[in-house]
Amino acid sequence: MSEEKNEKMQDADEVVQGRRDFLKHVCTSSAAALVAATTPSEAVDNASNPDADVTVAEFFQGHFLLMSEEEKLQAIARLEKRYSAQYSKKTTVSNAPAPDGVLFGYALDISKCIGCRRCVHACVKENNQSRNDPEVQWIQVMKMPKGNIAFTADQLDKGYPEKSEFGDYGVQVGGNAYKTAGLSTEDAQNYYNDELVPDKDFFYMPVQCQQCEKPPCVKACPVRATFRDHAGVVLIDYNWCIGCRMCQLACPYHARRFNWGEPHLPAEEMNPKTHYFGNRPRMRGVMEKCTFCAQRTREGRNPACQEVCPVGARKFGNLLDPDSDVRRVLATKRVFRFKEEAGTYPKFFYYIG
Amino acid sequence: MKTALSFAMDFGAYAIKGGTKYYAWLLFLAFFILVGSYTAYIQFTQGLIVTGATDQITLESFFASFVFTAHVAAAAVLVVAPGYLYHRKDMKELAVIGEIVAMVFVATGITFVLFHMGRPDRTWHIIPGLGYMNFPNSMLAYDTIVLNVYLILNSIGVVYILYKKYIGKFEAKQLAIWFRPIVFLAIAWGPLIHIVTAFVLASNARVGTWATAVLPFAFLSMAGASGPALIVLIFLLLRKCTKLEINDSVINLMTTIIAWSLGIIILVFAAEIFTLLYPGTEHADSLRYIMFGHNGLNHYVLWFWGVILALVGSFAALLFSKVRHSYDRWLPLVCVVVFVAILMEKPMVLVFPAFSPTPLGEYTEYHVTMIEFFNVLFVWAIGFLSLTLILKGAIGILTGEVRHDKSSAASQSGA
Ligand code: SF4
Numbered sequence: 001m002s003e004e005k006n007e008k009m010q011d012a013d014e015v016v017q018g019r020r021d022f023l024k025h026v027c028t029s030s031a032a033a034l035v036a037a038t039t040p041s042e043a044v045d046n047a048s049n050p051d052a053d054v055t056v057a058e059f060f061q062g063h064f065l066l067m068s069e070e071e072k073l074q075a076i077a078r079l080e081k082r083y084s085a086q087y088s089k090k091t092t093v094s095n096a097p098a099p100d101g102v103l104f105g106y107a108l109d110i111s112k113c114i115g116c117r118r119c120v121h122a123c124v125k126e127n128n129q130s131r132n133d134p135e136v137q138w139i140q141v142m143k144m145p146k147g148n149i150a151f152t153a154d155q156l157d158k159g160y161p162e163k164s165e166f167g168d169y170g171v172q173v174g175g176n177a178y179k180t181a182g183l184s185t186e187d188a189q190n191y192y193n194d195e196l197v198p199d200k201d202f203f204y205m206p207v208q209c210q211q212c213e214k215p216p217c218v219k220a221c222p223v224r225a226t227f228r229d230h231a232g233v234v235l236i237d238y239n240w241c242i243g244c245r246m247c248q249l250a251c252p253y254h255a256r257r258f259n260w261g262e263p264h265l266p267a268e269e270m271n272p273k274t275h276y277f278g279n280r281p282r283m284r285g286v287m288e289k290c291t292f293c294a295q296r297t298r299e300g301r302n303p304a305c306q307e308v309c310p311v312g313a314r315k316f317g318n319l320l321d322p323d324s325d326v327r328r329v330l331a332t333k334r335v336f337r338f339k340e341e342a343g344t345y346p347k348f349f350y351y352i353g
Numbered sequence: 354m355k356t357a358l359s360f361a362m363d364f365g366a367y368a369i370k371g372g373t374k375y376y377a378w379l380l381f382l383a384f385f386i387l388v389g390s391y392t393a394y395i396q397f398t399q400g401l402i403v404t405g406a407t408d409q410i411t412l413e414s415f416f417a418s419f420v421f422t423a424h425v426a427a428a429a430v431l432v433v434a435p436g437y438l439y440h441r442k443d444m445k446e447l448a449v450i451g452e453i454v455a456m457v458f459v460a461t462g463i464t465f466v467l468f469h470m471g472r473p474d475r476t477w478h479i480i481p482g483l484g485y486m487n488f489p490n491s492m493l494a495y496d497t498i499v500l501n502v503y504l505i506l507n508s509i510g511v512v513y514i515l516y517k518k519y520i521g522k523f524e525a526k527q528l529a530i531w532f533r534p535i536v537f538l539a540i541a542w543g544p545l546i547h548i549v550t551a552f553v554l555a556s557n558a559r560v561g562t563w564a565t566a567v568l569p570f571a572f573l574s575m576a577g578a579s580g581p582a583l584i585v586l587i588f589l590l591l592r593k594c595t596k597l598e599i600n601d602s603v604i605n606l607m608t609t610i611i612a613w614s615l616g617i618i619i620l621v622f623a624a625e626i627f628t629l630l631y632p633g634t635e636h637a638d639s640l641r642y643i644m645f646g647h648n649g650l651n652h653y654v655l656w657f658w659g660v661i662l663a664l665v666g667s668f669a670a671l672l673f674s675k676v677r678h679s680y681d682r683w684l685p686l687v688c689v690v691v692f693v694a695i696l697m698e699k700p701m702v703l704v705f706p707a708f709s710p711t712p713l714g715e716y717t718e719y720h721v722t723m724i725e726f727f728n729v730l731f732v733w734a735i736g737f738l739s740l741t742l743i744l745k746g747a748i749g750i751l752t753g754e755v756r757h758d759k760s761s762a763a764s765q766s767g768a
């Protein structure tokens with residue numbers, strides 16, 4: 001503990017020796033003013049946490065992956081101190097590396113899923129999302145009508161030409177011709193509010209970050225704030241993200257969520273066991289998304305959504321291990337990937353069990 | 354050094370001198386800057402939540418306006434190019450005005466991008482060396498490079514030309530050897546910023562309507578219409594209110610460019626509509642949404658048809674030589690219509706509706722908030738204020754009212 005404290009005291013000085021010393025020398029004072037001007041709510045938070053140096057040091061912090069081991073420890077200590085003060089509870093920020101020889105994969109049984117959205121809420125609780133105004137959810141459950149055929153029988157013979165020598169069902173100009181077509185999610189309801197689930201006329205399909213092997217979001221990020229780790233999970237350095245939302249534009253799964261305003265996370269609901277790339281509290285103006293619970297899976301545990309699912313529709317595991325749950329699903333079930341035509345090779349599989 | 358200083362002083366002094374109307378215009382802009390400072394403060398302290406953007410529609414009016422500024426900035430080469438590439442005497446003098454427009458509009462565009470960012474305080478993360486630039490993967494990284502280079506090229510051009518004219522040494526022999534290459538590079542760079550900006554949008558698999566090879570051409574043709582529309586307005590105004598000589602031939606050239614750019618825009622729209630609607634696959638969903646609405650959501654429908662009508666109408670009007678030569682009545686009117694139509698096309702047709710349906714099948718509408726609206730006006734007001742002041746000073750130099758030779762010859766040699 002005392003070691004940590006010493007490190008924290010030296011933070012501001014040691015960052016100077018980093019490769020950003022040019023910037024620091026040129027504009028320490030103006031930058032401090034800038035930080036104060038652009039992050040006043042953090043500054044307010046820091047009023048209870050008298051260490052304004054923390055904010056300044058965080059401002060000068062580089063990309064986490066490019067830091068030296070020492071800088072990483074300092075950054076972590078800084079965050080732990082800030083979070084502990086902000087949420088008045090001892091908060092740990094882990095830096096556990098992704099395991100070697102592992103490629104994380106997920107499989108979800110859409111024939112089992114009952115649409116209860118326990119996974120959605122377990123995720124919010126585990127991952128310290130903003131709770132109200134707005135509540136940020138990383139998992140979205142689509143409620144889809146069974147027999148989702150994008151036309152209606154009563155319209156079959158509508159439109160021109162109504163009669164032709166080939167019968168009634170020729171080239172359509174009216175009727176179904178103008179109905180949205182080809183979009184399998186067209187009739188999905190994303191904000192259903194049912195007392196009882198499952199609704200027997202519907203099936204449910206939860207969507208979250210698909211941890212693409214060829215992630216377009218990583219390609220689009222101008223500062224590499226988002227990247228893929230060697231276990232195949234796409235992560236974000238919340239302190240490096242500039243909030244340009246190019247990744248959100250690029251993601252074909254609508255998996256990314258932006259902190260449009262200051263996230264509201266009540267101290268008593270905050271989960272103090274965090275990971276740097278996982279569930280540590282985010283700040284305003286940065287991107288976030290599902291990390292397969294980096295704070296859990298990097299320690300060999302299962303993601304929160306997998307644990308909470310009451311019907312066992314969710315399987316998580318190592319795609320490189322032939323005996324893992326996921327691999328067994330892949331070998332024995334009818335499996336598909338969502339929007340495979342986007343060419344991103346998701347490691348999230350849907351199956352019919 | 355002394356000459357440079359007196360250049361800056363004389364330039365500035367002339368720029369802020371003017372009649373009542375001139376001051377009224379400056380005051381008008383200052384009003385929006387004043388209001389805008391407050392709304393900008395709100396946005397920078399509370400975050401983008403004060404805009405209408407959502408996770409479904411993630412680009413706001415700032416980004417849409419940025420695309421528009423890129424239109425005008427790129428089109429400014431159309432004023433520079435005739436003078437330098439085709440040696441048109443009547444245009445060569447005016448080239449610097451094109452460069453000023455380019456410079457100011459790129460700078461305005463960069464300001465819009467800063468408003469777009471969630472963390473403008475972290476902009477340094479993209480500077481190679483200090484931060485990390487995801488080059489050559491990210492299209493936004495390319496865009497950052499081309500925009501900044503364009504800004505620098507044009508700023509060099511503007512300052513150099515004006516300075517040389519100011520000290521009265523603007524003969525071919527007296528120009529530095531690097532000057533012509535820079536002007537030519539800037540001319541080539543204009544379309545480039547635009548093509549790259551189109552690719553920033555077209556590179557997203559998520560947004561089907563943008564994933565089309567026609568997008569850069571749509572952008573270039575819109576640039577060809579909106580940029581010269583603004584420039585014609587500026588030229589007509591300068592001709593009327595200052596001693597600067599601008600021939601009819603110059604205005605006619607610009608008008609021709611506007612007319613045929615409009616023709617190409619109409620063709621591009623038609624091609625896009627046909628290619629999407631005839632097969633009617635899921636790529637048509639978004640276009641259908643703009644054209645006809647979806648289950649009662651029809652926020653964009655009127656905008657779409659309004660823009661189409663304005664573009665087709667202006668094209669048709671410009672086919673009449675009476676309109677083209679009505680310098681104090683119909684031509685400015687058509688130019689205003691073209692400018693405003695393309696300005697409104699950006700958010701209401703190009704950007705917002707493209708996000709519906711989302712990958713998960715949601716249809717949403719975008720509603721611009723007051724704060725966002727005033728922030729957009731804020732940036733525009735700053736842009737137009739700089740444009741006015743710089744143009745005013747430049748006119749002084751071009752007409753010879755501001756020059757150095759009233760000072761002694763000694764300080765000239767000392768420079
Ligand atoms: S689902 Fe979206 S956010 Fe997740 S890795 Fe793929 S592109 Fe990136």
Ligand code: SF4
Binds near residue numbers: 220236241244245246
């Ligand atoms: S929002 Fe953040 S993570 Fe996404 S592209 Fe921009 S900088 Fe990268």
